[in-house]
Amino acid sequence: MTIKEMDAAYVASTYKRFPLEIASGKGSVVFDENGKKYIDLGSGIAVTSFGIGDDEWKQAVTAQLDLVQHTSNLYYTAPCARLAKMLCERTGMRKVFFSNSGAEANECAIKAARKYAADKHGPERHTIITLKNSFHGRTLTTLAATGQAHYHELFRPLTPGFVHAEANNVMELAALAKTYPTAGILLECVQGEGGVVPLEKDFVSAAAEICREKDILLMVDEVQTGNGRTGEMYAYMHYGVTPDIVSTAKGLAGGLPLGATLLGEKAEHVLGFGDHGSTFGGNPVCCAGAISILSRIDDKLLAGVKEKSRFLFEALTGAPGIRGVTGLGLMIGIQTEKPAGEVVAACMEKGVLCLTAKDRVRLLPALNIPMELLKAAVPAILAACAP
Numbered sequence: 001m002t003i004k005e006m007d008a009a010y011v012a013s014t015y016k017r018f019p020l021e022i023a024s025g026k027g028s029v030v031f032d033e034n035g036k037k038y039i040d041l042g043s044g045i046a047v048t049s050f051g052i053g054d055d056e057w058k059q060a061v062t063a064q065l066d067l068v069q070h071t072s073n074l075y076y077t078a079p080c081a082r083l084a085k086m087l088c089e090r091t092g093m094r095k096v097f098f099s100n101s102g103a104e105a106n107e108c109a110i111k112a113a114r115k116y117a118a119d120k121h122g123p124e125r126h127t128i129i130t131l132k133n134s135f136h137g138r139t140l141t142t143l144a145a146t147g148q149a150h151y152h153e154l155f156r157p158l159t160p161g162f163v164h165a166e167a168n169n170v171m172e173l174a175a176l177a178k179t180y181p182t183a184g185i186l187l188e189c190v191q192g193e194g195g196v197v198p199l200e201k202d203f204v205s206a207a208a209e210i211c212r213e214k215d216i217l218l219m220v221d222e223v224q225t226g227n228g229r230t231g232e233m234y235a236y237m238h239y240g241v242t243p244d245i246v247s248t249a250k251g252l253a254g255g256l257p258l259g260a261t262l263l264g265e266k267a268e269h270v271l272g273f274g275d276h277g278s279t280f281g282g283n284p285v286c287c288a289g290a291i292s293i294l295s296r297i298d299d300k301l302l303a304g305v306k307e308k309s310r311f312l313f314e315a316l317t318g319a320p321g322i323r324g325v326t327g328l329g330l331m332i333g334i335q336t337e338k339p340a341g342e343v344v345a346a347c348m349e350k351g352v353l354c355l356t357a358k359d360r361v362r363l364l365p366a367l368n369i370p371m372e373l374l375k376a377a378v379p380a381i382l383a384a385c386a387p
């Protein structure tokens with residue numbers, strides 16, 4: 001059996017894989033089983049922040065492996081405490097709950113918002129408003145939060161208490177917050193799976209104002225946008241708002257599973273002993289990886305993200321077969337005349353790995369991808385898009 005046949009026979013068929021086995025890699029270059037080289041513009045869907053096998057990250061992770069790979073949350077470990085301190089210092093948030101994935105980070109955010117509202121205003125105040133076209137995860141609760149009906153159909157009944165507003169429609173958001181006893185508003189500043197669509201600044205400001213007026217918690221899902229991806233440490237920092245809760249995962253630990261829910265001043269004391277938990281959450285190896293990543297997301301790196309973003313926007317905007325380019329930082333959506341899947345397949349043929357998001361081609365390269373690799377990848381993308 002080949003690996004592809006074995007996978008088809010034994011792995012649950014939830015993923016429509018590309019016909020490509022990734023065997024090895026270094027930085028933003030990966031190789032298939034036959035040694036063919038690809039420039040990686042997907043970084044494992046925004047996960048390998050510093051690419052494959054980054055030396056500093058590997059050193060941090062293996063050093064922790066040599067000490068202890070897991071204890072339990074019944075004991076203290078240094079990486080967990082140090083990472084929480086780092087996250088709080090970088091954001092002004094007060095406390096961190098660690099989990100293993102983006103969906104779990106959002107689950108914790110939702111639980112914290114509901115508990116805050118119940119403690120302060122009574123249990124009937126439990127509605128969570130999210131946006132249409134959003135994506136918040138695959139658990140039944142985060143599916144309920146996800147504002148795209150096609151994800152819901154097969155799995156009803158979902159967790160109750162979620163309503164969805166049109167993105168950038170302040171009137172609708174205000175009306176929902178008035179109609180429903182609302183505990184929280186959850187939004188992605190750039191809707192990633194929804195097609196790499198940034199929210200308007202006025203809308204995010206209005207959402208923050210509604211939350212402030214009504215003592216609703218503002219929750220920002222930074223699972224995809226976080227940890228330097230958009231050219232700021234977190235995407236909300238482009239918007240001049242202060243969320244009450246921030247959830248993040250994906251690129252946080254550079255390729256190891258780690259979710260984090262950051263609780264601000266209002267939610268700081270909401271979760272007490274036994275209110276929430278996770279066996280693996282805050283695993284010391286994952287936290288050591290995350291410390292290595294976060295400690296290198298500094299002004300210089302973020303300036304590089306912005307510069308590479310400008311380069312891609314300029315190189316792609318207005319090119320034949322490209323209707324438009326959206327996004328923020330190194331989170332880029334390309335509206336193509338050809339079907340996005342066709343463009344991605346043609347790019348792969350030419351040795352460039354891209355992703356799709358809805359009807360767009362999506363680029364999520366590693367934050368430290370060398371400019372030369374981007375310059376080498378652009379002609380392949382342009383050729384694939386051209387009519």
Ligand code: PLP
Pocket residue numbers: 100101102103104106135136137138188192193221222223224225249250
């Ligand atoms: N939230 C956002 C914005 C995401 O993009 C994703 C994954 O794509 C998730 C949540 C879910 O993350 P995970 O797959 O780690 O559960």
